[in-house]
Amino acid sequence: AQSVTQLGSHVSVSEGALVLLRCNYSSSVPPYLFWYVQYPNQGLQLLLKYTSAATLVKGINGFEAEFKKSETSFHLTKPSAHMSDAAEYFCAVSPYYGNNRLAFGKGNQVVVIP
Amino acid sequence: DAGVTQSPTHLIKTRGQQVTLRCSPKSGHDTVSWYQQALGQGPQFIFQYYEEEERQRGNFPDRFSGHQFPNYSSELNVNALLLGDSALYLCASSTYRMDRTDTEAFFGQGTRLTVV
Numbered sequence: 001a002q003s004v005t006q007l008g009s010h011v012s013v014s015e016g017a018l019v020l021l022r023c024n025y026s027s028s029v030p031p032y033l034f035w036y037v038q039y040p041n042q043g044l045q046l047l048l049k050y051t052s053a054a055t056l057v058k059g060i061n062g063f064e065a066e067f068k069k070s071e072t073s074f075h076l077t078k079p080s081a082h083m084s085d086a087a088e089y090f091c092a093v094s095p096y097y098g099n100n101r102l103a104f105g106k107g108n109q110v111v112v113i114p
Numbered sequence: 115d116a117g118v119t120q121s122p123t124h125l126i127k128t129r130g131q132q133v134t135l136r137c138s139p140k141s142g143h144d145t146v147s148w149y150q151q152a153l154g155q156g157p158q159f160i161f162q163y164y165e166e167e168e169r170q171r172g173n174f175p176d177r178f179s180g181h182q183f184p185n186y187s188s189e190l191n192v193n194a195l196l197l198g199d200s201a202l203y204l205c206a207s208s209t210y211r212m213d214r215t216d217t218e219a220f221f222g223q224g225t226r227l228t229v230v
Binding site for chain 2: 009041042044045049090092099100103106107
């Protein structure tokens, strides 16, 4: 079964600094990977997804992620943190393309320090 | 477009009781998935409904059951509530395409269930 691992539940970043959230996956087949963001008292919003078309994936709000098969990773980055980026971020994997049975990591709570 | 709507937003139940949560999918969507998000954890897949039938199921006991109506809305029922069932329950909707794949899942804001 596919799974993802996110380390470090809380991540603090200074405003204007690089945001880096790590996600490693475990999959016996080509994975389909996602990053979601959850703002307080809201549902999940899709930031970006990897579906094997390109290894560098650009998403909304200036976020991007790079798929590295050799490292089984799909880390999320944003060059310059904004106060509005404070939220919880989840990495997820799908068993195959176009299947919404998603397996999520435990999430990273991002705090942006002014 | 109202998006995915869930009701109620908050609910408090006593151990052993039964609860029903409701979800209306985004306009144009025909598939509904349910997730349980315990405090400090990522969402866990419960099951998915399409054409009024359970299409996929995660690792949840039979106390968790669901239903989908002809208008594509869905209910999640949990019987014999345990303290451990306290969580945020998320509904996601999508469309099942002719090539047998799902479109992007859109999530509702969730129902916060507290079992006391």
